[in-house]
Amino acid sequence: MKTRIGIYGYGNVARGVECAVKQSADMELVAVFTRRDPATVQILTPGVPVLPAERVGEYVEAIDVLMLCGGSATDLPVHTPQLARLFHVVDSFDTHKNIPTHFAAVDEAAKEGGKVAVISAGWDPGLFSLNRLVAGAVLSNGVDYTFWGKGISQGHSDAIRRVEGVLDARQYTIPIDSALEAVRSGETPELTTRQKHLRDCYVVAEEGADLERIREEIVTMKNYFDEYDTTVTFVTAEQLKAEHGGMPHGGFVIRSGKTGWEEEHKAVIEYRLQLDSNPEFTALALVACARACHRMAAEGQTGCKTMFDIPPAYLSPLDGAELRRLLL
Amino acid sequence: MKTRIGIYGYGNVARGVECAVKQSADMELVAVFTRRDPATVQILTPGVPVLPAERVGEYVEAIDVLMLCGGSATDLPVHTPQLARLFHVVDSFDTHKNIPTHFAAVDEAAKEGGKVAVISAGWDPGLFSLNRLVAGAVLSNGVDYTFWGKGISQGHSDAIRRVEGVLDARQYTIPIDSALEAVRSGETPELTTRQKHLRDCYVVAEEGADLERIREEIVTMKNYFDEYDTTVTFVTAEQLKAEHGGMPHGGFVIRSGKTGWEEEHKAVIEYRLQLDSNPEFTALALVACARACHRMAAEGQTGCKTMFDIPPAYLSPLDGAELRRLLL
Secondary structure (H helix, E strand, C coil), X not given: CXXXXXXXXXCHHHHHHHHXXXXXXXXXXXXXXXXXXXXXXXXXXXXXXXXXXXXXXHHCCCCCEEEECCCCCCCHHHHHHHHCCCCEEEECCCCXXXXXXXXXXXXXXXXXXCCEXXXXXXXXXXXXXXHHHHHHHHCCCEEEEEEECCEECHHHHHHHXXXXXXXXXXXXXXXXXXXXXXXXXCCCCCCCHHHHEEEEEEEEECCCCCHHHHHHHHHCCCCCCCCCEEEEEECCHHXXXXXHCCECEEEEEEEEEEECCXXXXXXXXXXXXXXXXXXXXXXXXXHXXXXXXXXXXXXXXXXXXXXXHCCHHHHCCCCHHHHHHHHC | CCEEEEEECCCHHHHXXXXXXXXXXXXEEEEEEECXXXXXXXXXXXXXXXXXXXXXXXXXXXXXXXXXXXXXXXXXXXXXXXXXXCCEEEECCCCHHHHHHHHHHHHHHHHHHXXXXXXXXXXXXXXXXXXXXXXXXXXXXXXXXXXXXCEECHXXXXXXXXXXXXXXXXEEEEECHHHHXXXXXXXXXXXXXXXXXXXXXXXXXXXXXXXXXXXXXXXXXXXXXXXXXXXXXXCCHHHHHHHHCCECEEEEEEEEEEECCCCCEEEEEEEEEEECEHHHHHXXXXXXXXXXXXXXXXXXXXXXXXXXXXXXXXXXXXXXXXXXXXXX
16 A cells, blocks of 8 residues: 655655655655645646645545645744644754754654654755764764765855845855865864865846955855855856756765774765755655655654654665565 | 673674773673683683683573674574574674575574564674665665775685685775766666776785696686686785785765656765774674664564664664754
């Protein structure tokens, strides 16, 4: 029997969920819920209804796992606790510092509703977190490094768009090779913010704008750019769309440490993602977590879970015997 | 309360377990059991008794998890089912094709004894398997690649030692950069055995031996070397010890696949280990599994488990709230 999936909130990650469900023989999409006028929302999957968000309650029997695809800033802190009373849910809440608060609110709601809620699924938080946990649990005497990119940072792109005279912008976060190599060598260097990442910006300016002033405002912007080496390239709107219209991302989680009675041996664990499409890959992780969520629910578990709590086998459509035979 | 660890069988991995326990504040070593004369076995940890294997039964109350450190060929197929009736156990059984049989025998024994037995822990099988599982569950439309090395292959070193006129040898398995780069690029090439790995051999020959005949016998050896590009370098016994006396290993698990409605985007997931000491790192993974084993046992679980079945949080000494705050 397939896992019946609903999508709540329809943006880039939701479109990725549609793609992921299409790739998964054990999943089917039942309905998409939106707070916009459903008539204006064009989804990818033929024959699946798009419904107003307030009708989601009619689907408690028809949906096994509801994928919450709103934003972390204001949507998910409300949606996830609310909907975890009614549905098994998966979200991609990614405001790291607020995860404990979000967990507590969702855990209470899910337990009251007798539901399983998987939060902060995706790749960071998500697969990167999982790798930090496992690497740290195994290589206990070591240091963690996370590098992001090459990839688009939405927050930094938005910050540039707020500069006067800027019409549009894309910002790439780029890990610096020499820092990566230093960590991979098995050393445990202390790296400054500037040594770890570059910021590479592509900016469309208003006609006649003072480009030097815009450049200066960007590279000195507090919290966003002032601690980095930042390059700014002005391009036309057409160039931006043609050459910087994708949503690539990725990065590295590396743990470097020592083994042996006298700490005489080095060990390095590296996990790397290279993604042409950040939202599509995030969605694939969410859908694997939906599979696990459905299984934990079938076992009678309730409450809030993260990828830390999911037995890895539950993520896979294969059964235990197949996994052992094929992958162990 | 600390997890009280016993070691059964005292070789390289067992010494690694001692090092790992020393690094783990939540673990303590209680006893080492050996089939040799205990008086001849010198362990690293002061004050811990070395006892004859047949006395292990006296320790059922004193040991929480018994680490089975025998070999996969003949020891573990006997030891693990036998001892899983008496103890929660962890082994590193690594004969891939026999894992299903081993699992079945251990599962029956552990369930009869009311114990938890974690088998095939380590890095391959173990962490590499875990990464194959998670990468495949997420990036469902993709292809897996595993590369080993640079590292010592014990089996290939032993095979060389059986050639007439050879006194000693070490064989390094080395992944070929061009193959790695092809996979990392997001393509899914079909790679032959010869394209993936080189075999680099260091050989100590008897005085007066026909070196060209030895070289020829090695590079043409069926199942071991004939499908690879193999280099043979003759060295003195002193050079072998000084320059090739370590036990480095490692490798890469890479999954390359497609995302998107029309499979229009590439994604690559890469996991890499670089280990100065293969047995010490293997032992660190075993000890993290011992922590998880003890927790699963405390919950009343029984039977055979692999790393596929362990909620990742159970591997870590940190509690759920700390893990979410620090690592998610």
